[in-house]
Amino acid sequence: MKKLLSLLLVLGMVISLAACGQEATETAETAETTETTETTAEDMVVGFIFVGPVGDGGWTFAHNEGRLALEKELGVKTLYKESVPEEQVVESEMRNMIDQGATAIFATSFGYMSFVENMSNEFPEVAFFHCSGYTQTDNMANYFGRMYEARYLTGIAAGLKTESNKIGYVAAFPIPEVIRGINAFTLGAKSVNPDVEVEVVWTSTWYDPAKEKEAAITLLDGGVDIIAQHQDTAGPQQAAEERGAFSIGYNTNMYDMAPKSHLTAATWDWSGYYIEQVKAVMDGDFASHAYWGGMNDGIVTIAPLSEHVAEGTKEAIDKAKEAIMDGSLVVFGGEILDQNDEVKVAKGESLDDGSMLGMDWFVKGVVGSINQ
Amino acid sequence: MEGFLVALVIASTPLLFATLGEIMTEKAGLLNLGVEGMMLIGAVAGFGAGYTTNSPVIAVIAAIVAGGFSGLLFGFLTISLRANQVVSGLTLTIFGAGFSSFLGTNFIGLKMSESFITSFEPFKIPLLSSIPIIGNALFNQDLFVYGGMIVAILLGVYLYRTRKGLNLVAVGENPSAADASGINVDLYKYVHLTLGGALCGLGGAYLSVVDVPQWQDNITAGRGWIAIALVIFVAWNPIKAIFGAYLFGGLSIIGFRLQQYGISQSLLDTLPYLVTIIVLVISSTRNSKDNGPPKGLSVPYFREER
Incomplete structure (x- = not known):
């Protein structure tokens, strides 16, 4: 009985101690928030x-x-x-x-x-x-x-390079983001080479290098001579490199991973946005927002063109890049037909952000289906 | 069709190695769920050693040693310390993922040299490779593919036709009886666990050294778990494992070729698991001794508790 009592007492003491501790930290926290509106880099x-x-x-x-x-x-x-x-x-x-x-x-x-x-x-x-x-x-x-802007430019590089006029595209999942990329890529390729076809294979993975490589090999077996990808690994690049074909990377410059095949890549650069926003938080002027930045902000861009690109690629891409940045070229600007030859975007019109964010159809020139 | 068969055999090879490794482990009565982790450790060790020394032999040895060592680690936990096997196996998976990622940070984006890659290029076996349809797929491949088939056959002979192999089966089925007949149970468990780990390591190394060939974090992407399902699917039989691995490997890549006919990739992705469940149901209703797991599987053996 004595033991039990002492145990209970100890327990009670511990609990009260813990409660005190909590209170103490809480008051400290409130003090902190009232004191500081601007945060220094060391505290951030x-x-x-x-x-x-x-x-x-x-x-x-x-x-x-x-x-x-x-x-x-x-x-x-x-x-x-x-x-x-x-x-x-x-x-x-x-x-x-x-x-x-x-x-x-x-x-x-x-x-x-x-x-x-x-x-x-x-x-x-x-x-x-x-x-x-x-x-x-x-x-x-x-x-x-707006990755699709960079995709459009990489499409130009692929469209100029292909000899079989068949380009393979290893894609992850049929969601609007991926579909938008495929469409923009196809439009870019067709802008310089109207006969081009883009064959799509879905892998249902974001991250499985061996499987994604195999998907690219399937496409290469079917006669494509350039591989583009919307995957998070360099598997498809490896397939192109091994088969002596060419490739377009994604996310980062993938040249080092496939130096014999890499043409260029559609890449992300988040640093500008991160620095700007963290600065805003430090200065206390963070405001909630929905941000969808494009090439003008430098958040998307393309990797330096490799020595394998076709002649005239640099000029064509520079021209299109400038036009996209000054607004004279709209990637999803009409007239755009879908796979069934129906007009999806009429001449003189262009898609608004909402329809781009919910895109569920392929443009003409894409071989493959979304309903997987 | 031929292109598909060639790709199928390549996609199956890491599965085959891992499955054989897990069969060997489970035959010793140990359920090691750490296959994925052991594969990753083997993969990073194989790539790292191969890249730094530029020697294919050292790459393979490193994968074997690293895989074997991770198996040994599992053995120390479960045989000597008698820790729970399921928990230890899961821990090994998590450890393997983290440890390989840690070791791999220096290898990201690196490529093996040309000379290294050529040593794992496919080579034809005369006569056999000219068999129509399957010749190219089975007999015009790289060293690992041949190695996988040979190991499977050897393991089959070992388990069913040699005294040591039968001793191992006895250890897995009934360790106390094996102990009573003078078999060193712990030694058997340790040896086969280590060999099993080495095979899993080789399976992982096939991905990073030959197939991809590059180091990327988590390069196995769940193949270790498929291998565990495969062990059940092939009823702990190494010869059947060859066909099981080809079936699962084929299912994992057939989707790309069927998409043009409008067959869903997502549905095909479920097939390996669906097939495993069906086989489990069938084998449990037949209740045959040959298709069941070793009786002593996942039961720690402690001599004094007999």
Whole structure:
């Protein structure tokens, strides 16, 4: 009985101690927030949630480059977590980062959206940034880039290079983002070579180098001589390199991975946006927004053309790039026909952001079907 | 068609190695769910050693040693410390993913040299490679593919036709009886676990050294789990494992070729697992001894508790 009593007493003491501790930290926190409206670089902590490993040489690699640029440019402290599944656990990862002092969090995959939204409601003092989604709250912004503009330019390089007039495109999933890329690529290729056809194969993976390579080989067996890709690995590049064909990369400059086949790549550069936004958070002027930047902002671009490109490619791409940037060329500007020869965009008109974000049809010239 | 068969055999080879490794492990009564982790460790070791030394032999040896060592680690946990096998296996998978990613940071974006790649180029086996349809797929391949087939056959002979192999089966089925008949149970378990790990490591190395050939984080992309399903599918039989691996490997890539006929890729992706479930149902209703798991599977053996 005595033992039990003493145990209970000890337990009670521990609990009360813990409660005191909590109170203490809470008061400290409120004091902090009232004191500081501007944060110095040393105090600023930024969290990044990545869907893949930073070593993927693709999507997450590009985001991580942005993170490193941010650290270098502003001298802030960054935290990151790799390979976070698009599930509930992402919330505890964010909570963890906030516990470590993060006041801005970038979540870099579509599937995080609803969890980021929950967290933004729970932590109104933290700025959340969600990549490639569409929800927005008072302290949750969404951001993405108009990758299709860069895709259009890479299409020009492929259209000029192909001899069989058949280009293969290894694609991940039939979602609007991927479809938009395929369409823009095809339009770019057809702008310089009207006879070109783009054959699409779906892999149902973002990240499986061996499988994606095999998908590219299937296309090459079918007679294509250039491989483009919307995948997060360099598998398709390897296939083109081995078969003596040519390739167009994605996410980052993939030249080193396929030096004999690489023509160019549609690439991301997140550093500008990350630096600008973190600066805003530090200065206390963060405002929620939906950002969809294009080539003008430098968030999407293409990798330097390799020595394998056809003659005249540089001139053609420079011209189109300039036209896109000054607005005289609209990628999804009419007249655009779909696969069944129906007019999807009439002459003189162009698609608005909404229809681009929900795109579920292929332009004429694409061989393949979306209903998978 | 021929192109498809060639690709099928290539896609099956990592699965075959991992399946054989897991068969060897499970035959010793150990359920090692760490196949994925062991494959990754083998893959990064093979690529790293191959890249730094430019020697294919050293790459293969490194993959074997690294895979074997990760198997040994599992053995230490489950045989000597008698830790729970399922938990230890899952831990090994997580450890393998993290550890390989850590070691691999220096190898990202690097390519093997030309001379290295040529040593794993396909070569024809005379006469056999001129068999119509299957000749090219089976007998005009790289060293790993031949190696996989040879290991499968050797393992089949070992398990069913040699004394040591039968001893191993006894260890997996009934360790106390094996112990009583004078077999060193722990030694058998350790040896086969290590060899099994080495085979899994080779399976992973095939991806990073020959197939892709490049280091990318998590390059196995779930193949280790398919291999575990395959072990059940082929009823712990190494010879059947060859055909099982070809079937699963074929299913994983056939989708690309069927898309033009409007067959869903997503549906095809489910087939390997669906087939495994069906086989499980069939084999459990038949309740035959030959198709069941080793009786002592995942039960830790502790002599004093007999």
